[in-house]
Amino acid sequence: xxxxxxxxxxxxxxxxxxxxxxxxxxxxxxxxxxxxxxxxxxxxxxxxxxxxxxxxxxxxxxxxxxxxxxxxxxxxxxxxxxxxxxxxxxxxxxxxxxxxxxxxxxxxxxxxxxxxxxxxxxxxxxxxxxxxxxxxxxxxxxxxxxxxxxxxxxxxxxxxxxxxxxxxxxxxxxxxxxxxxxxxxxxxxxxxxxxxxxxxxxxxxxxxxxxxxxxxxxxxxxxxxxxxxxxxxxxxxxxxxxxxxxxxxxxxxxxxxxxxxxxxxxxxxxxxxxxxxxxxxxxxxxxxxxxxxxxxxxxxxxxxxxxxxxxxxxxxxxxxxxxxxxxxxxxxxxxxxxxxxxxxxxxxxxxxxxxxxxxxxxxxxxxxxxxxxxxxxxxxxxxxxxxxxxxxxxxxxxx
Numbered sequence: 001x002x003x004x005x006x007x008x009x010x011x012x013x014x015x016x017x018x019x020x021x022x023x024x025x026x027x028x029x030x031x032x033x034x035x036x037x038x039x040x041x042x043x044x045x046x047x048x049x050x051x052x053x054x055x056x057x058x059x060x061x062x063x064x065x066x067x068x069x070x071x072x073x074x075x076x077x078x079x080x081x082x083x084x085x086x087x088x089x090x091x092x093x094x095x096x097x098x099x100x101x102x103x104x105x106x107x108x109x110x111x112x113x114x115x116x117x118x119x120x121x122x123x124x125x126x127x128x129x130x131x132x133x134x135x136x137x138x139x140x141x142x143x144x145x146x147x148x149x150x151x152x153x154x155x156x157x158x159x160x161x162x163x164x165x166x167x168x169x170x171x172x173x174x175x176x177x178x179x180x181x182x183x184x185x186x187x188x189x190x191x192x193x194x195x196x197x198x199x200x201x202x203x204x205x206x207x208x209x210x211x212x213x214x215x216x217x218x219x220x221x222x223x224x225x226x227x228x229x230x231x232x233x234x235x236x237x238x239x240x241x242x243x244x245x246x247x248x249x250x251x252x253x254x255x256x257x258x259x260x261x262x263x264x265x266x267x268x269x270x271x272x273x274x275x276x277x278x279x280x281x282x283x284x285x286x287x288x289x290x291x292x293x294x295x296x297x298x299x300x301x302x303x304x305x306x307x308x309x310x311x312x313x314x315x316x317x318x319x320x321x322x323x324x325x326x327x328x329x330x331x332x333x334x335x336x337x338x339x340x341x342x343x344x345x346x347x348x349x350x351x352x353x354x355x356x357x358x359x360x361x362x363x364x365x366x367x368x369x370x371x372x373x374x375x376x377x378x379x380x381x382x383x384x385x386x387x388x389x390x391x392x393x394x395x396x397x398x399x
Contacts, residue, residue, distance in 0.1 A: 012131075013370050025366025027387050031379040032368050034183065034347055036217075036246050036314055039381045044249050044314075048307040052296035056289075066285045068276040070099020074291050077298035078257035081221065082212070082228055082242055089232045093265035096272035098258050098279065099286045103213045103243030104132065106258035110209055110239045111140035112278045113260075113271075114174055123174035123209070124166070126150070128350075128372060130183045133176055133211070142174065150185045152352050155340040157187050163200055171205035179240075180224035181214035181346025184374040188218065188345055194227045198234050208238040216247045216311040217318060218345045232261050244294050246347065247311050253290025314378075318347070321380045328389040336396050349375045357395045365391035 013032055020030045038044045069075065075097045079090050089095050100106035114121065123142050125133050126149035134144045148161040166175060182188050189197065201208055210228055218224045228240055237260075244255040258275065262268040279285070297303045322341045329338035341349055351373040353361070361367040367388060369375055380388055 016368055016370055020368040023366055023368075027384070028366030028368070029379065029384050029388050029391075030368050031375045031377075031388075032370050034246075034376050035251065036249065036347070036378045037381070039317060039383075041381055041383070043251075046249050046307065046310045048297045048303045048310060049248060049250065049293060051306075052293045052300070052303060055296065056292055063288060066099070066288050066291060068098075068279045068285055069272065070286045071291045071295050073299050074099045074295040075257070077295060078242065079259065081215070081298060082225055082240055082257070082259060083232060084222070084225070084229055087229060087232060089261055094262050094268050095232075096260045096262060096268040096275060098272070098275050099291055100241070100256040100258045101283060101286055102245055102254040103211065103241050103256040104136070105254065105283070105286075106241035106243070106256045107133070107136045107209075107211065108140065108282065109275060109278050110241060110258050110260075111137045111142055112282070113275055114207065114209070114239070115140050115142050116274065116278070118172050118174075118207075121170075121172050121174055121207070123176060124169060125176045126178070126182070128184055129176075137174075137176075147175070149182075150187055150350065155187070155350065155352060156343070157189065157193070159189070159193055159196075163197065166197075166200055166206065167204060169204055169206060172207060173204075174207050174209055175201065176209050176211060177227070179210050179212045179215075179227040180218040181348070183213065183346075184348050184372055185350040186340075186344030186346050186348045186377075187350070189227070191226050191230075194230055198231055198236065201231075201238075202234060202236055208236065210238065210240045212240060213243040214246055214346050215242060217315050217347055220315070221247075221308065221311060235263075237261060237263055244290075247314070248294060248297065248307070250290055250294065253293065254287050255290040255294045318377055321377055321385065322349070324382075324385050325380060325389060328385060329392060332389055332393040333396055336393075347377055349377055351375055353395070357398075360395045360398070361391055365394070367391045 017032045035043055079095055079097050083090055100109055123137050124145045124147045127146035128150055137144050147165045148158045151158045180188055215221055215224045231238055240259045242257045245251045260271045262271055297307050326338050326341040353373040358369050
């Protein structure tokens with residue numbers, strides 16, 4: 001009955017991660033999948049999360065379904081974290097927010113909602129991009145295109161070309177943007193560049209969709225939300241997907257949020273109803289356990305303060321690893337400009353390594369990097385940075 005279907009080739013990142021685990025190299029290094037590891041190479045269980053789970057375990061409750069839109073205190077906490085507690089858009093009731101099945105679920109619900117609202121519109125996504133962005137929107141029936149973003153020659157942003165291309169888009173086009181910690185390049189717009197971009201989005205009547213999967217891993221929880229808050233200040237109508245997979249280390253609990261900033265309270269009420277209708281067609285209601293834990297951490301003043309410190313510790317470790325990698329590469333291979341390690345931000349760094357160099361890293365040194373050359377920075381630590389920079393110097397010096 002289904003012999004006519006093509007076989008799924010699998011996700012290349014997960015496939016490479018599996019190859020890493022099969023590798024018997026004694027000093028192998030995994031820089032493939034976007035997970036935050038601590039300096040011991042372990043995925044942490046945050047103390048704030050552990051405390052919230054212990055409290056919940058002491059008060060057993062029936063495991064009933066959550067509402068389609070999710071827990072009310074969870075949704076309120078998402079709004080405060082993303083927009084700032086006192087933002088006028090929240091005070092005016094102009095933001096419709098749901099609890100989603102991770103950041104990916106937020107993107108899927110948002111994609112279906114946008115296609116329902118504007119069935120003839122298409123979306124433009126940065127070049128390069130997280131591959132799943134294209135898959136999610138294509139799966140929702142939205143054709144996808146790319147806009148200029150990363151310059152491989154300078155390992156920086158092609159901002160002028162990006163602006164020029166967005167100025168040519170048809171009205172009501174969707175534009176996917178990263179407020180912070182761009183995946184896969186680690187290259188972000190500065191606040192000044194965001195303030196130049198926002199009027200272009202408004203003038204062209206474009207609909208921005210912001211994907212904020214790494215809030216807190218760039219400059220700080222508030223600083224990383226600059227673009228979101230600036231767009232809301234400017235009166236734009238737009239969508240924001242956020243995730244707690246990384247900054248709460250709750251990957252498998254699938255905790256995220258989708259917020260739609262509207263022009264009026266009445267419009268936001270109508271949008272929330274449509275978001276619930278989309279959710280009902282896909283998964284009916286979001287996960288309860290992760291929702292309760294996230295809500296507890298974000299709404300308890302002591303747990304929230306502890307979590308803020310834990311996020312700062314993760315952010316500082318990423319910055320330390322970047323600095324150490326840059327310094328060691330500069331010492332081992334002075335002719336190579338490794339400054340991009342400290343100029344780029346967040347979980348990922350784009351190396352610009354060739355396919356031949358990436359294969360050499362894998363086969364000679366057991367260093368696994370995905371085919372785009374993107375490095376997941378938290379895979380490095382004080383035990384393997386020296387080995388990694390030795391391996392990099394070896395393949396780079398070979399040309």
